[in-house]
Amino acid sequence: MKYCYECGTALEERFLEHEGMIPYCTKCGCYRFPIFSTAVSMITLNPACDKILLIQQYGRDSNILVAGYVNKGESAEETVVREVREEIGLEVKAAAFNKSEYFAKSNTLMLNFACIVESESLEGLNRQEVDKAAWYSFEEAKSAIRPQSLAEKFLLHFLEKSVKRFSFDY
Numbered sequence: 001m002k003y004c005y006e007c008g009t010a011l012e013e014r015f016l017e018h019e020g021m022i023p024y025c026t027k028c029g030c031y032r033f034p035i036f037s038t039a040v041s042m043i044t045l046n047p048a049c050d051k052i053l054l055i056q057q058y059g060r061d062s063n064i065l066v067a068g069y070v071n072k073g074e075s076a077e078e079t080v081v082r083e084v085r086e087e088i089g090l091e092v093k094a095a096a097f098n099k100s101e102y103f104a105k106s107n108t109l110m111l112n113f114a115c116i117v118e119s120e121s122l123e124g125l126n127r128q129e130v131d132k133a134a135w136y137s138f139e140e141a142k143s144a145i146r147p148q149s150l151a152e153k154f155l156l157h158f159l160e161k162s163v164k165r166f167s168f169d170y
């Protein structure tokens with residue numbers, strides 16, 4: 001960020017305790033921390049926790065995770081519940097944080113959660129937003145998910161590191 005997003009003044013670097021050098025607007029008298037979007041993606045588990053839901057979107061035939069941007073004023077946990085409801089038509093019974101990654105292409109911090117839904121029914125699928133959705137065993141999901149994607153990274157981390165010690169707390 002080179003210019004203040006409120007007034008357009010050129011920013012200068014100024015030292016901020018505990019933070020280091022941060023862009024500063026002398027006109028507004030404010031530090032201007034970096035701005036980026038926040039989104040969530042979900043490893044969606046069936047009630048028995050032995051299958052993962054993968055979807056296809058935007059006319060592409062690669063399998064990805066359910067995802068969406070966090071609205072202003074909303075917590076990431078609320079976005080998880082809302083997006084699964086809007087896209088899949090299912091209620092989230094429990095969710096827990098898995099891993100986060102910054103995605104430079106869309107300037108987005110992606111927070112990945114694992115969540116358990118109330119049923120395996122895909123009757124409420126939002127056909128305008130989701131082209132296809134299907135349940136996969138953990139092994140199937142590993143090979144079905146889009147290779148070299150952020151979704152694959154989250155899935156592998158969940159299966160290798162998180163799944164054994166996961167506690168779902170809401």
Ligand SMILES: [Zn+2]
Nearest residue numbers: 004007025028
């Ligand atoms: Zn300013």
